[in-house]
Amino acid sequence: MRYEAPTTINAAVKLLxxxxxxxxxxxxxxxxxxxxxxxxxxxxxxxxVKRIPAMRAIAAKSGGFRxxxxxxxxxxxxxxxxRKAWPGVVEAANLIGSTQIxxxxxxxxxxxxxxxxxxxxxxxxxxxxxxxxxxxxGKRTVPVESIAVGPGKTSLKKGEIVEAIILPxxxxxxGDAYLRFIPRTEMDIAVVGxxxxxxxxxxxxxxxxxxxxxxxxxxxxxxxxxxxxLVGTKVDAAALKRLAAAASAxxxxxxxxxxxxxxxxKVAGVLARRAAxxxxxxxxxxx
Amino acid sequence: xxxxxxxxxxxxxxxxxxxxxxxxxxxVLRDRLGLTGSKEGCSTGDCGACSVMLDGRVVCSCLVLxxxxxxxxxxxxxxxxxxxxxxxxxxxxxxxxALQCGVCTPGFLVAAKALLDRNPDPSETxxxxxxxxxxxxxxxxxxxxxxxxxxxxxxxxx
Ligand SMILES: Cc1cc2nc3c(=O)[nH]c(=O)nc-3n(C[C@H](O)[C@H](O)[C@H](O)COP(=O)(O)OP(=O)(O)OC[C@H]3O[C@@H](n4cnc5c(N)ncnc54)[C@H](O)[C@@H]3O)c2cc1C
Ligand code: FES
Ligand code: FES
Numbered sequence: 525m526r527y528e529a530p531t532t533i534n535a536a537v538k539l540l541x542x543x544x545x546x547x548x549x550x551x552x553x554x555x556x557x558x559x560x561x562x563x564x565x566x567x568x569x570x571x572x573v574k575r576i577p578a579m580r581a582i583a584a585k586s587g588g589f590r591x592x593x594x595x596x597x598x599x600x601x602x603x604x605x606x607r608k609a610w611p612g613v614v615e616a617a618n619l620i621g622s623t624q625i626x627x628x629x630x631x632x633x634x635x636x637x638x639x640x641x642x643x644x645x646x647x648x649x650x651x652x653x654x655x656x657x658x659x660x661x662g663k664r665t666v667p668v669e670s671i672a673v674g675p676g677k678t679s680l681k682k683g684e685i686v687e688a689i690i691l692p693x694x695x696x697x698x699g700d701a702y703l704r705f706i707p708r709t710e711m712d713i714a715v716v717g718x719x720x721x722x723x724x725x726x727x728x729x730x731x732x733x734x735x736x737x738x739x740x741x742x743x744x745x746x747x748x749x750x751x752x753x754l755v756g757t758k759v760d761a762a763a764l765k766r767l768a769a770a771a772s773a774x775x776x777x778x779x780x781x782x783x784x785x786x787x788x789x790k791v792a793g794v795l796a797r798r799a800a801x802x803x804x805x806x807x808x809x810x811x
Numbered sequence: 812x813x814x815x816x817x818x819x820x821x822x823x824x825x826x827x828x829x830x831x832x833x834x835x836x837x838x839v840l841r842d843r844l845g846l847t848g849s850k851e852g853c854s855t856g857d858c859g860a861c862s863v864m865l866d867g868r869v870v871c872s873c874l875v876l877x878x879x880x881x882x883x884x885x886x887x888x889x890x891x892x893x894x895x896x897x898x899x900x901x902x903x904x905x906x907x908x909a910l911q912c913g914v915c916t917p918g919f920l921v922a923a924k925a926l927l928d929r930n931p932d933p934s935e936t937x938x939x940x941x942x943x944x945x946x947x948x949x950x951x952x953x954x955x956x957x958x959x960x961x962x963x964x965x966x967x968x969x
Contacts, residue, residue, distance in 0.1 A: 562855070572878075621856065628870055
């Protein structure tokens with residue numbers, strides 16, 4: 525095994541694309557090193573991206589944000605402008621692990637690890653975030669929901685790397701929120717996670733919404749039917765009830781030690797409703 | 812497996828070492844540098860016994876590669892006391908009997924110091940939240956929280 529810490533994205537892509545065996549990006553290492561320790565992966569090459577300055581920064585971009593793929597959860601939480609514009613994304617990222625894990629864990633690592641229960645991903649999907657991908661054949665920008673294709677599997681091709689997560693410009697009167705259910709208050713894997721992002725017009729009518737669920741399918745899912753329940757309404761009790769029903773209906777979960785199918789389906793509706801209520805408040809609406 | 816040469820700073824001293832590519836910072840500290848204060852509880856980021864400061868942030872050294880420390884600033888529990896004079900957190904852990912077997916203690920001390928450096932007057936909830944990544948099988952946590960509160964009060968007096 526070889527360890528490399530390049531200082532440019534091009535150099536990182538070259539290393540990853542050029543290696544015959546298994547090559548892995550190392551961001552915070554909070555998934556990768558655990559997987560190496562437990563012999564689930566045995567890379568021939570590790571490319572540490574934390575020394576690439578462009579990947580370490582949070583930049584304002586076309587009214588939105590470009591978050592370098594090596595930015596840690598703690599750094600996200602310390603960015604006031606980001607917290608103000610996208611509180612749901614930041615609260616989801618900051619739910620990951622402990623203080624120690626927050627010092628290292630990244631959004632891009634959470635995304636590329638492709639766990640169906642990854643906490644920041646439903647919030648990113650709801651936010652309409654995209655991933656800037658660099659590879660041997662150039663660059664492309666894709667919606668974050670197209671990265672994970674199944675547990676531990678991504679659509680990234682050999683040599684491709686996520687450079688940054690891009691959050692779009694915020695329309696006025698918008699709000700987002702993320703909630704998860706876990707048996708304790710921190711340091712656990714989501715049994716269900718729900719992210720909601722919505723925009724209101726000047727009369728308080730919802731003009732756009734996105735709803736995403738975690739841990740209820742083989743990957744994080746976008747639920748357009750749940751979002752449709754909100755659009756055109758004042759996000760009143762009847763709309764929230766339809767949202768909850770649509771969220772529950774979209775679930776195709778498994779039974780495991782953390783929760784049964786029935787429990788996950790029910791809780792997905794409840795959390796989607798509560799997240800929508802918080803997003804509504806943050807958008808300046810009231811219920 | 813290839814070997815990496817690393818130059819870094821540990822507790823203010825320049826240190827150079829050779830390590831294997833897959834060797835963790837925790838293993839380097841304990842097995843190569845004789846700094847056995849940091850403990851190995853789980854080696855998967857769950858227990859916090861291996862907590863150290865890396866460029867001013869608390870991390871699990873079991874989830875950092877030794878190779879990553881190149882040019883970084885590392886602080887371990889060994890750097891907490893000033894010579895023979897214990898840090899107020901260490902004094903208060905003793906005074907409040909905030910340890911029994913002691914395996915978790917170095918990690919709690921490092922994580923508590925990281926908290927107080929950022930927030931000199933944390934509430935009990937903030938202390939419990941900040942230390943949620945440190946597990947203790949013996950004390951039931953209460954004495955640890957009291958010790959941190961008391962050390963915080965002492966440090967605020969200056
Ligand atoms: C104690 C503990 C608690 C945890 N709690 C939670 C939790 O509450 N919620 C949660 O969702 N997760 C949790 N996790 C999992 C983990 O911390 C997160 O998934 C984290 O966001 C991973 O980010 P990272 O930067 O550490 O990724 P890494 O471990 O560095 O990488 C993860 C994977 O993504 C790939 N990768 C990383 N960056 C890129 C990139 N830029 N381009 C392409 N591929 C890339 C890596 O090759 C690797 O396969 C926990 C882990 C631990 C150890
Ligand atoms: S040994 Fe590192 S967290 Fe347990
Ligand atoms: S004192 Fe024994 S684990 Fe904490």
